[in-house]
Amino acid sequence: xxxxxxxxxxxxxxxxxxxxxxxxxxxxxxxxxxxxxxxxxxxxxxxxxxxxxxxxxxxxxxxxxxxxxxxxxxxxxxxxxxxxxxxxxxxxxxxxxxxxxxxxxxxxxxxxxxxxxxxxxxxxxxxxxxxxxxxxxxxxxxxxxxxxxxxxxxxxxxxxxxxxxxxxxxxxxxxxxxxxxxxxxxxxxxxxxxxxxxxxxxxxxxxxxxxxxxxxxxxxxxxxxxxxxxxxxxxxxxxxxxxxxxxxxxxxxxxxxxxxxxxxxxxxxxxxxxx
DNA sequence: AGCTGTGTTGCCCT
DNA sequence: CAGGGCAACACAGC
Numbered sequence: 001x002x003x004x005x006x007x008x009x010x011x012x013x014x015x016x017x018x019x020x021x022x023x024x025x026x027x028x029x030x031x032x033x034x035x036x037x038x039x040x041x042x043x044x045x046x047x048x049x050x051x052x053x054x055x056x057x058x059x060x061x062x063x064x065x066x067x068x069x070x071x072x073x074x075x076x077x078x079x080x081x082x083x084x085x086x087x088x089x090x091x092x093x094x095x096x097x098x099x100x101x102x103x104x105x106x107x108x109x110x111x112x113x114x115x116x117x118x119x120x121x122x123x124x125x126x127x128x129x130x131x132x133x134x135x136x137x138x139x140x141x142x143x144x145x146x147x148x149x150x151x152x153x154x155x156x157x158x159x160x161x162x163x164x165x166x167x168x169x170x171x172x173x174x175x176x177x178x179x180x181x182x183x184x185x186x187x188x189x190x191x192x193x194x195x196x197x198x199x200x201x202x203x204x205x206x207x208x209x210x211x212x213x214x215x216x217x218x219x220x221x222x223x224x225x226x227x228x229x230x231x232x233x234x235x236x237x238x239x240x241x242x243x244x245x246x247x248x249x250x251x252x253x254x255x256x257x258x259x260x261x262x263x264x265x266x267x268x269x270x271x272x273x274x275x
Numbered sequence: 276a277g278c279t280g281t282g283t284t285g286c287c288c289t
Numbered sequence: 290c291a292g293g294g295c296a297a298c299a300c301a302g303c
Contacts, residue, residue, distance in 0.1 A: 113298060
């Protein structure tokens with residue numbers, strides 16, 4: 001379940017491993033995964049050099065020579081890896097980029113939910129969720145004024161608010177729960193009832209949490225692995241996610257798990273009281 | 276065999 | 290229009 005820290009970790013791995021390489025050939029084994037349709041996707045990428053790899057929210061943006069951009073979203077279980085060309089394909093290797101150094105960049109996705117969209121440079125922000133994506137969660141882009149306005153001008157459960165990529169880019173189920181615990185806000189607290197102090201703390205918690213998670217190279221739960229096949233370590237610093245029944249790190253009360261916005265939601269019933 | 280989980284879109288309902 | 294509920298996508302693991 002790659003969220004911003006995991007996608008950023010993947011991006012950094014890809015920059016180190018494939019930036020500057022040229023794609024000799026692309027093989028699409030699951031055509032539904034790519035846009036435009038596979039034969040065109042394959043033809044356009046032939047002989048393209050990978051100039052840079054950027055990120056916006058949970059989206060990866062591959063910049064190619066010839067003014068092409070590939071927008072890649074890993075959804076739940078998408079993974080990139082770089083391996084020797086002789087390595088047999090895995091069952092869930094769906095797109096293979098053969099590079100000019102004898103290696104393959106392979107996209108593996110058990111659930112086949114990930115998508116790659118190849119467009120002309122300048123058109124990438126028109127794709128799917130990028131059209132409506134909210135600010136990156138950095139102090140410069142996620143201002144206190146913006147956050148206060150968005151929270152106050154609607155009545156939404158806080159978990160649902162934090163998961164909404166058009167409000168803030170990059171948070172997913174794990175970090176939404178963690179950020180709410182750090183801020184001592186109940187997941188179902190309604191957005192327009194937060195105090196100024198709570199909003200400030202929430203904003204600082206978002207920066208602190210994502211910063212620490214990126215530093216730890218992301219969280220490894222279930223199936224997530226980095227681009228180089230190594231696991232992140234932030235799961236060791238989680239305070240609530242997947243800790244139902246275990247004592248709260250602040251007060252010792254047992255962490256509870258409920259369903260909010262159709263998602264498993266973890267919180268401390270003592271620290272995060274619904275008002 | 277049926278349920279769950281995970282991100283996102285899109286549709287339905289209030 | 291706003292916001293929540295839920296199905297769909299696809300699969301492994303229980």
